[in-house]
Amino acid sequence: xxxxxxxxxxxxxxxxxxxxxxxxxxxxxxxxxxxxxxxxxxxxxxxxxxxxxxxxxxxxxxxxxxxxxxxxxxxxxxxxxxxxxxxxxxxxxxxxxxxxxxxxxxxxxxxxxxxxxxxxxxxxxxxxxxxxxxxxxxxxxxxxxxxxxxxxxxxxxxxxxxxxxxxxxxxxxxxxxxxxxxxxxxxxxxxxxxxxxxxxxxxxxxxxxxxxxxxxxxxxxxxxxxxxxxxxxxxxxxxxxxxxxxxxxxxxxxxxxxxxxxxxxxxxxxxxxxxxxxxxxxxxxxxxxxxxxxxxxxxxxxxxxxxxxxxxxxxxxxxxxxxxxxxxxxxxxxxxxxxxxxxx
Amino acid sequence: xxxxxxxxxxxxxxxxxxxxxxxxxxxxxxxxxxxxxxxxxxxxxxxxxxxxxxxxxxxxxxxxxxxxxxxxxxxxxxxxxxxxxxxxxxxxxxxxxxxxxxxxxxxxxxxxxxxxxxxxxxxxxxxxxxxxxxxxxxxxxxxxxxxxxxxxxxxxxxxxxxxxxxxxxxxxxxxxxxxxxxxxxxxxxxxxxxxxxxxxxxxxxxxxxxxxxxxxxxxxxxxxxxxxxxxxxxxxxxxxxxxxxxxxxxxxxxxxxxxxxxxxxxxxxxxxxxxxxxxxxxxxxxxxxxxxxxxxxxxxxxxxxxxxxxxxxxxxxxxxxxxxxxxxxxxxxxxxxxxxxxxx
Numbered sequence: 001x002x003x004x005x006x007x008x009x010x011x012x013x014x015x016x017x018x019x020x021x022x023x024x025x026x027x028x029x030x031x032x033x034x035x036x037x038x039x040x041x042x043x044x045x046x047x048x049x050x051x052x053x054x055x056x057x058x059x060x061x062x063x064x065x066x067x068x069x070x071x072x073x074x075x076x077x078x079x080x081x082x083x084x085x086x087x088x089x090x091x092x093x094x095x096x097x098x099x100x101x102x103x104x105x106x107x108x109x110x111x112x113x114x115x116x117x118x119x120x121x122x123x124x125x126x127x128x129x130x131x132x133x134x135x136x137x138x139x140x141x142x143x144x145x146x147x148x149x150x151x152x153x154x155x156x157x158x159x160x161x162x163x164x165x166x167x168x169x170x171x172x173x174x175x176x177x178x179x180x181x182x183x184x185x186x187x188x189x190x191x192x193x194x195x196x197x198x199x200x201x202x203x204x205x206x207x208x209x210x211x212x213x214x215x216x217x218x219x220x221x222x223x224x225x226x227x228x229x230x231x232x233x234x235x236x237x238x239x240x241x242x243x244x245x246x247x248x249x250x251x252x253x254x255x256x257x258x259x260x261x262x263x264x265x266x267x268x269x270x271x272x273x274x275x276x277x278x279x280x281x282x283x284x285x286x287x288x289x290x291x292x293x294x295x296x297x298x299x300x301x302x303x304x305x306x307x308x309x310x311x312x313x314x315x316x317x318x319x320x321x322x323x324x325x326x327x328x329x330x331x332x333x334x335x336x337x338x339x340x341x342x343x344x
Numbered sequence: 345x346x347x348x349x350x351x352x353x354x355x356x357x358x359x360x361x362x363x364x365x366x367x368x369x370x371x372x373x374x375x376x377x378x379x380x381x382x383x384x385x386x387x388x389x390x391x392x393x394x395x396x397x398x399x400x401x402x403x404x405x406x407x408x409x410x411x412x413x414x415x416x417x418x419x420x421x422x423x424x425x426x427x428x429x430x431x432x433x434x435x436x437x438x439x440x441x442x443x444x445x446x447x448x449x450x451x452x453x454x455x456x457x458x459x460x461x462x463x464x465x466x467x468x469x470x471x472x473x474x475x476x477x478x479x480x481x482x483x484x485x486x487x488x489x490x491x492x493x494x495x496x497x498x499x500x501x502x503x504x505x506x507x508x509x510x511x512x513x514x515x516x517x518x519x520x521x522x523x524x525x526x527x528x529x530x531x532x533x534x535x536x537x538x539x540x541x542x543x544x545x546x547x548x549x550x551x552x553x554x555x556x557x558x559x560x561x562x563x564x565x566x567x568x569x570x571x572x573x574x575x576x577x578x579x580x581x582x583x584x585x586x587x588x589x590x591x592x593x594x595x596x597x598x599x600x601x602x603x604x605x606x607x608x609x610x611x612x613x614x615x616x617x618x619x620x621x622x623x624x625x626x627x628x629x630x631x632x633x634x635x636x637x638x639x640x641x642x643x644x645x646x647x648x649x650x651x652x653x654x655x656x657x658x659x660x661x662x663x664x665x666x667x668x669x670x671x672x673x674x675x676x677x678x679x680x681x682x683x684x685x686x687x688x
Binding site for chain 2 (some may be wrong): 011172235293295304307308309310311313314315318320322325326327328329331334337341342
């Protein structure tokens, strides 16, 4: 899933080139490239599908040259995750009705890829044998209010896989007090937004819980892979309800399981999380940029492009982010206002 | 005089395009253009001479199209003000041995141009009748430690011009304690670096007090205005002693006068002085740039170029200056370190 706009990372992330297409850590690989890299040896490139906005098709093809152009699906507008998943599920079903599927956001970070692959392979094995919906639950490390939580029924491990448990309930993004309670409870996990299932299961679920959206894509079976596909999608996709897969399906369906895992995951949703995750100097600064000099500066995130020269003196706890013709200087503590700051 | 490098205004001022060639106030006129504008009606363009570095000849000709190209003198290297003044004095003498001359830096601000012109005309009249060296002394408004001071002998106004007094002594840039004493004393004025004299007077003074430098330019009389001039200057100018006209002549010569004046002068030598002089918003911010948005920001100087978008939140008392590929963020109180910050 690569249709997001990453507005919380402005100005580094812009509507023209959002977060998933950016080398946030200065490693030379963008989020979407790291996401694809993560599946090397698990899924061959020809089985990787990218669903993104039509305006990002050029970026996707440039950043992921190994993925067949026909596997890049283009949404004419944003309709949240449920229509996105319905579309690609039908495309996959048309090719392989027995497919097992991992649904993953393209703008998350995973630091332990070996463990990630072990978990994914184990979950794929599980869904190949059962009609289960598996969500990956992340062991919480802090009372994060920016994530949804999953409550597992730890008394009921699956018989087929002792690492997988029934979901007791899904929890909305909590306030800090609730979040602190949640992380005291061993049964609570962060909802990573990574799902594993087989194509029959998700499509059955869509037929039951989101029939109108499902029909739109089921009725297009004859045009998938033809010249008519994009034209039809452009006319039909906007008719889809704007709804997340969590609301539409997961919170309603039975046979929902959670696979608690711990592979160094973050959605890197904010400058603050980048500040936490990226390598910091001895003064607690994350500096991304080749020509940055700091004096009496602490706990800052400095993010600039290669060609720019930056000198910062006397800042503590700020974001200094610069891209193209835009500069943002703001307190890390105020970053939730970046949408306001970035408004034209 | 337009050979300075304006290093205290980095990154707005760079060795490639220093302060005198920059529209610091966003008025559409650069310092050197304002300096020339200031003499409209006093000196015709063909009598205005610019002495600058050879690498700025293109900028000068572009910014001052009305000044004859032959009046733009190019120094092959920096030798402070004495050689600069010796060179242009001989060039002027070759054209008009009776010329009266105003020597002015090209990177100062004058807010009351009417009073400036009255003072200049009065001083020119005075030096046309006497062999005097006149310096313009500025009424101090604060204990500035960045300026030199002139002590006038207020008991001895000139008979020819009651506004002009003999100089008692020149004072180096003082420390704050001294500066506070100075401004208590009615006889002390800031040394503006603006001088008025006739060409005979300055050349006689150079012959006496700086003979080696004087000889270099006197010996070139035959090549001035010819193809050979630049070539000769390039080989001879570097031989000049690196010395200011203040040390070389003013502090030694007799017949030195000061014309106390008050026409809203500043050398705008620092970001802090720009902060004091430029128009500020209600929060005390000076903003130069078309697309700058401030939130909870006070007492800052924000200086950017037209095409750039800048959002600043939560800064108090900082310089945010951006030009080409360079960004500086530093406390106004630390601006004396800008040379350190700008070092490659």
